[in-house]
Amino acid sequence: MFIANPNVTHQPYPESLKDVMSVEKANESRQWLSRWSLLNPAGTPLYSLPDLAEELGVEQILVKDESVRSILGSFKALGAPIALVRLILRTFPEQRFAPHDLLEGKHADALAHFTVISATDGNHGRALAAAAQSIGCRCVVVLHANVSVEREQAIAAYGAQIVRITGNYDESVEKAASLAAEHGWMVVSDTSYEGYEVIPRDVMQGYGTLAAEVIEALKEGDGKTPPFTHVFLQGGVGGLAAGVASYLWEWYGEQRPVFVVVEPQQADCLYRSALTGEAAKATGSVDSVMAGLACGETSPLAWRFLQPCVDFFMIIDDAEAVAAMRRLAAGSARDIPLVAGESAVAGLAGLMHLVDSGAPAADIGIDEKSRILFISTEGATAPGLYADLVGETHTCVLSRQKVWSAAN
Template sequence: MIEKYQWVSNDISQNKKIGLDLYNKEVAAKVIGFHSSFEQYSETPLVQLKELSKYLGVGDIFVKDESYRFGLNAFKVLGGSFAIGQLIANTLKKDISSLSYKTLISEEVKKEIGDLTFITATDGNHGRGIAWTAEQLKQKSIVFMPKGSSEERLNKIKSHGAMAEIKEMNYDECVREANKLAEEKGYTLVQDTAWEGYEEIPIWIMQGYLTIAYEIYEKMKALNKRPTHIFLQAGVGSFAASMCGFFSSVYPENKPTFIVVEPNKADCIFRTIKANDGQLHCVKGGMDTMMAGLACGEPNPIAMEVLRSYAEHFLSVPDEAAAHGMRVLGNPLKGDERIISGESGAVTLGVVSQVMTKEALKEIKEGLKLDENSIILCISTEGDTDFKNYRKIVWNG
């Protein structure tokens, strides 16, 4: 499987840098202020894997465990909830800083904004976040999922009162179907990718993810640590760009090296960077990767601006890298903390482990400048959101 690794570098010195005002510390503070008003909010763990770092021959490894986020086992709710909060704030002509969670779910606000229906397409976690937020606000939600989606993830979305179904189409076709219905019925599309004329909500979603980055930044500052390498998984690229933007902003003089990781079967960002022609390069068809949350064929153009400007390396990797990461995190070395991480969450740590130990990947290791001084950050974006598949991989191989 190792030969399926593909790597391309991006010479950011040759690219025009976009501004980072949308992803800076001030914006992140506003976002975490909003999220921390939720009764369900608590900071998720930043786990230091000291024994694994020794074993792999690097300075340190930190993994942010998003399986604890709001009791939903994944990070995606952060983006959807903040975007919906911003939508309501705009409707009420108020700054979101003045709208706490309790205010948002109040009958007074419900009367003022009326009945809303939020619609989205998802591989699972984003849709559940939208359905959960709509449920809290006593509003309606509709969720479309691509062919091959997990029935378990579908049922979890339905448990929040959403009208949800698995379509006979891929993720990007589901996005277009959701947008079409939104336009026909007057629903509110809350989608984590952008296109011409649909940019504001995707930016709000990307900003919503900054709660993760802000928590990491404050925790690592307290430990007197700074990441030298940040590995980020990508579907459409919104999450990766959000993290890349924030950490480039807070460490302007000593920016970490960013490595963006995608599955072989859905590596639209890798293809876009490799082509280096200013165009977006899409992946068509079923994209039947195990990493369901990353099975996206069309990059978010807003995210691509950030990644072109600040991310140095892009990897297209086999599903086996994700399975390896799940097993390493779930079966830690003695002294390290166990992390239950799903397919899309574990792939970055799986890549770190394989790149550091496989002779066939030595060129990538050297190209990324990974050594005993490297302080590596990975973000486990989901827990066992597909419980059956998690057990199948970790127990049965």
């Protein structure tokens, strides 16, 4: 199911939005993160999948593989660390900390009693815990009932204190806020709410690195004409989509590609926002195998960027996500096998759904000349679940990937 956004525009990037998030600030964040030891200094690869493109009847499919961004296994490694660094710089201006020194742990003694807290579905909390450990401050992470023990252990491995609640993601966000108020801790969340926008902005700004790397990898001609026609982005609260789309919108201006946002049908908050014209709540159970996208409330800050630039919103079911995971893992003669977690494949699953549906694909302008970009946002961040869903372990897929690469 998809809808066209009635409020979309194809105008130059507005100055009012540039004051909040910009290419310049995103590039500054990228430079600060470049020396964090947990990040791959080379960035992440951008693969073309010609056999999949042929199967789906389009000219090209490009996938950015975030599974190798860092040992953390997801794109969240770009958001939480930069938000934590900027928070510390604002909180202790008199210390004149240098961003690189913070991430290298050179001021751990001074920050030993500084505590940050966040709710998470898994990846954001893991990235925040790792960043806090590198910097030397304390970290508390609130987990809701649907976060697996496997993900909890991955977060705790970076020294975070875990708080469990029985509710859903949105209730964990409320719990984090109440604990912060009670103890004087600082919330470092990737979703905004009333009176809380600065840190989520910094998180989204970090995601601009993804767009910058794509542009650099594909730059040709004047560099201002996009080499792809459509970009499919994951939903969730909207942070990733806003961070990437805003960068590409500012860079390409009126010539920007078509943006399509995809989310689980049980967590359709962005879809509902498009229907109502304002940041809205999901109508489903907010319980999806796509754990990182199982969010019940749209980030109001992210919506400020998504409402004017996302052309289409759509929802998919869990089975479609699993099918996309398996297709990427399988690879083919010309397509490299890829490890893509359950929340990584929403964009591809959305495209596959549209093509299978026939008429809707044409309505979105997808045809044999379309060049599609999507971002595989995570690897097997829950290895046990990945193996259950795909039918083989991620290490098996990586072994086949190695063989494929050697042969190609």
